[in-house]
Amino acid sequence: MQSNKDYFTLGATITIPDLENDVHAVCHKLRPVEPVSWIPATECWLITDRAMCIEVMRDAKTYTVDHPGFSTGQVVGPSMLSLDGKSHQAHRSPFERPFRKREVEQRFREPVGRFIAELIDGMLKNGEAELRRDFCGPIAVKTMIEALGMDEKPVHDVLKMYDTIVDAVTRVTAGEPVSAEGRAAFEALSDSLLPVLKRGGHTSLLASAAGAADGLTNDEIVSNAAVLLFGGIETTEGMIANALYHLFSHPEILEQVKVDQSLIPAVVEESLRMEPAASVVDRYTTVDVQLGDAMIPAGELVRISLVGANRDPETFPNPDKFDPTRPNLQSHVTWAQGPHVCLGLHLARLEAQQSLKQLLTRLPDLRLVDEEKARPTGLVFRKPQGLFVEFAPQQSR
Template sequence: MIEQLTADPYPLLARLRATEPVAWLPELDGWLVTRHDLALRVMRDAAAFTVDDPRFSTARVVGPSMLSLDGGEHTRHRTPFARHFRPREIEDRFAGFVRAECARLVDGFAAAGRAELRRALAGPLSVAVVAGALGLDDTDTARVLAWYDAIVSTVDDISAGRPPGSRGGEAFGELRAHIEGAVGRRSLLTEAAETLALPEVVSNAAVLMFGGIETTEGMIANVLLHLLREPAPLDRALVPAAIEESLRLEPAAAVVDRYATRDVSLAGASITRGDLVTVSLTAANRDPAVFPDPDVFDPRRPNLRRQLAFAHGPHFCLGADLARLETRIAVETVLDRLPGLALAEPAAASGLVFRKPAAVHARWLTS
């Protein structure tokens, strides 16, 4: 079953959603929630379903942070960073840099007539943006991506019940050293260090980088793959809607974990205090009760903002608007600068916790 959930989870998730929307999966040693309304209920109710548990996979790699704390501690960890992610500040602070970086990256490979867009564009862009925000501009892009490949692999191992290897811990050790060195520079980290202890700054910075790199790279790669599979070119005016539809169809973060703080009944399932409750964002986003023809890519859906790719409730993704900005500008740059863009090789997203294609090979016309 782990292999199914990693490679092609949709038939299994659809069957569970229809017959057992809160199902106990021994392979996960926990409950899997697959219905949209139940997913919202779990994510909104931090009193009954918490992230604050020593088993929380990401915390086991990077330590306690806003991602793995609830209540007052969650607020204390999140607040020093939150004010920097308001929509107006994101547009003013990042839009010019993102446009210039996208143009630089695309111009660097445009003459070749083909490229692998995940690691030639999506990955380097996401690294550049988050590294600049956190004062890590001098860190090599390939090195950062290697750290995150290792950390993601470790989180996947933990989520799948496999013993984690040492790569994730070693990668985080290197990352921690770089983050600690950046605290003294003028960045988000400098202000956070005024209210948080250094290990807390490091853990939260790692989480911001984790989301800002891993899931944003996946988000850009997924939407490019969806667009390149379409037979007709996309109307540029539909780019923002196409991004939302791609998020619905293939969220870069496939699941979020919670732990029951008390015995609770959910859709007929008797959940016991301490049980792992995993919300499948992938399944919730394909709930036909909310999204008719859920397996079809349709940017003209009227209710796209009901997708849950950025989670919901107190742990709604802090960088959602920044990720949308990066993805929109990346897609617009590709459409503007690469005429006749087409998929060069078949590809599909995969991953148990984080879903994206291993590669997006594309080709286009050159003059």
């Protein structure tokens, strides 16, 4: 098939800084005229129309993740993130039960609440904090350490392994071979996880999943555990930070929530719609396909803009308004849809809701000091550069 990339004259004008800093305006420009468009700056097809985004995410036969263009598999081995069809199901299904809402509530409500309380204890007397790095990030990391049963490992060591693996994946994406450091970090992660698998039973979410994973080798379970780390750290940090940003930048809603904390789930949901921390998901075409006006040959990168879908005015009237009273709050596609829908969504929601609840209860006078730095930006992962806040110092408990 001959592709018609030249046809997309609006897409040709979009730059990477536009996408990083002003993606909502870009999506509103593209959606009515080029709902799927060729973007030369990022060398991919970009979809901003919600219905089309959903169609593509649900059709794994035509739009797959199983492609060498995805570098994660080269560093951590095959996992649910890089497979489709039957093998995807084999890798994912052992994890589905322990990630169900009821199981997540039972296993994580207490420890997540405790991590949050300890982090707040640690900042009480300072009267100021940068919440993204000092609060949101650590909650995400501690929760994943708990899930993987690695509680004896210092947070710092886990983060170092994680950063090194992420760095190796980024380099492979840029065309470099897998680095020795990347291999060593993945081996270190394996070494820390094998005893967890040996302990077995229901001692951790990972051990529970491993117990149900008849057809998977230990190496394959470890690869999926690495993917849980990828899925559960950066996005969760962004999700909590974005929710705090939306709350602090809407003082009237903040006051309502302080009086009635039952509004918190709706605030989190609306924040997830407005600014999905993972703003795009990528697929490769397996065959030549026509999508809208686009003629897409097999093997090309198609990028689904979750940000674009979530502000499609067809589904969300007045889409740029932060409105937690919307009747269809949960119609956002922030967790993706189809076979790769986020596995951790109940755990992520629990973390965000508990974070807001405890912060507002214990630091009711919390206020943002730099709204511009707090505005979420980023090409793939969207979050504040920094969430600087002040509050009246208190004695630790």
